[in-house]
Amino acid sequence: MSKRHLYLLALAIIVAALAAMHYKWNTLRFPVVPDAKVQVWTVQAHVEYQPRRAANTVTLQLPWHTPGWIVLDERFVARNYSKLEERNAQGREVQWAIRRALGEQDLYYRATIVRSELRDEDRLDFEPAIPPPPELEEPYATAAQTLLDQVRERSSNTVTFARELLRRLGETEPSEEVALLRERFGQDDSARTAFVVQLLAIRNIPARMVHGMHLPEQASEQDGRLLSWLLVHDGLAWHMLDPRTAAEGMPRDLFVWSTSGKPVLVIDGEPPATLQFSVARNLADAMATAERRLEVRDANLVRYSLLSLPLQAQQTYQVLLMVPVGAFIMLILRNLVGVKTYGTFMPVLVALAFRETALVAGIVLFVLVVGTGLLVRFYLERLRLLLVPRLTAILIVVVLLMAAVSVLSNRLAIEVGLSVALFPMVIMAMTIERMSVAWDERGGATAIREGIGTLVVAAVAYVVMSWQPLEHFVFVYPEVLLVLFALSLVLGRYSGYRLSELVRFRALAGEPDPIAPPPEKPAAPDARA
Known part of the structure; x- marks a missing residue:
């Protein structure tokens, strides 16, 4: 598969994820920050x-x-x-x-x-529906027809016709026709709007009266007032008009x-x-x-x-959804920075354990348990045990060590020591086993270096995974994991130098000194020899 295909696939995944996130943020109004x-x-x-x-x-x-x-x-x-x-x-x-x-x-x-x-x-x-026209007796019928004819001459379409009619009926100095019709519908806004609906029905214009109220942005509490509004249909859509000002449009x-x-x-x-x-x-x-x-x-x-999901399941997924975030951090630190660790996902699991003990106490407990277990592992190696029995024995020792630390912490009134039981026991046992194997095969320096790298990655992942705003954001917008998925695909084809390798091989990348003397040529061999 070509790199172009991979990049296009990653780009499509990122665009789809960002579109879903934008819809939830802009349309559904899901909050970005907690509280x-x-x-x-x-x-x-x-x-x-x-x-x-x-x-x-x-x-x-x-x-x-x-x-x-x-x-x-x-x-x-x-x-x-x-x-x-x-x-x-x-x-x-x-x-x-x-x-x-x-x-x-x-x-x-x-x-x-x-x-x-x-x-x-x-x-x-x-x-839209046209209500039945009013049955007006004389002289109101003649006044209504005269008013409608005058309004028609000063309008260009249905909406302007209704606006002009509202303006004429709301004039402070009304004409004779309006003054006569006001005796028919009265001075109240609601009654006037209802009468306008009837007058528009004479000209076959769909209209209706609706009621609404203003919801203020600043006032915390006030008495509401229900007002009447006019809806007019122009054949395509409804238009809202204010009977008091004849203004078109719905206020926000x-x-x-x-x-x-x-x-x-x-x-x-x-x-x-x-x-x-x-x-x-x-x-x-x-x-x-x-x-x-x-x-x-x-x-x-x-x-x-x-x-x-139930609240308990939601709380569980708030933690589980952060595991890919920690794995992506480990990917960056290993493939781009070059930090050596034990295993691929073991630092992330250790970071999850740090959530229960806090960072400093978790590192201390991790070093204590793994260090003591490593000494026991070296002793068991002399007994020449097979792999499975040896791992079982190490697991038993880890459990006993965790129990001992918990009891001792309880006696010393150190509550954080009680959280050591939440550490993944199998991960502890496998860590001890891998450190001992690395110690035997590549030396103690390499084993300690990889152990320190594991703790560094776990500490960084813990800091990121325990950040509450990020935890809320990932739970509300799980589509962000698709972005991490696409970036992982792109980084999967990266085969360049790591940052640690740039430091390691900086001598090979250096340019020769221009003022340094040229190297001496080796002496020519003696022809007689």
């Missing part, structure tokens, strides 16, 4: 009424189409009421019903809301509460009732918020991810 906070809003609707009869049904419109926002959690509080939710393509509502209601009644709906940066949720996708802080076009609150018998909104802004855990946002958007993305 990150994100802004959430809590909106509460409080219904208060005095029933005129025993049996009552309360209908409240609920958020359904919320472009730019995601409802993470909902709570309904209505004592002794039954609750029934209904939803369709136009909107969603809840019906509270009670057989016997006495005295003042209080019902609550609370929603936790967070921003959504998903572009496919920034548009309203319900089907606008949370759409209801798009059904129905009254927000309806109570049987129309008793005296109030609907109050309150808004509170606070901070929440970014990871939990992102997980809940993802679950609301697509539950399968959570079910088939690490986030669906």
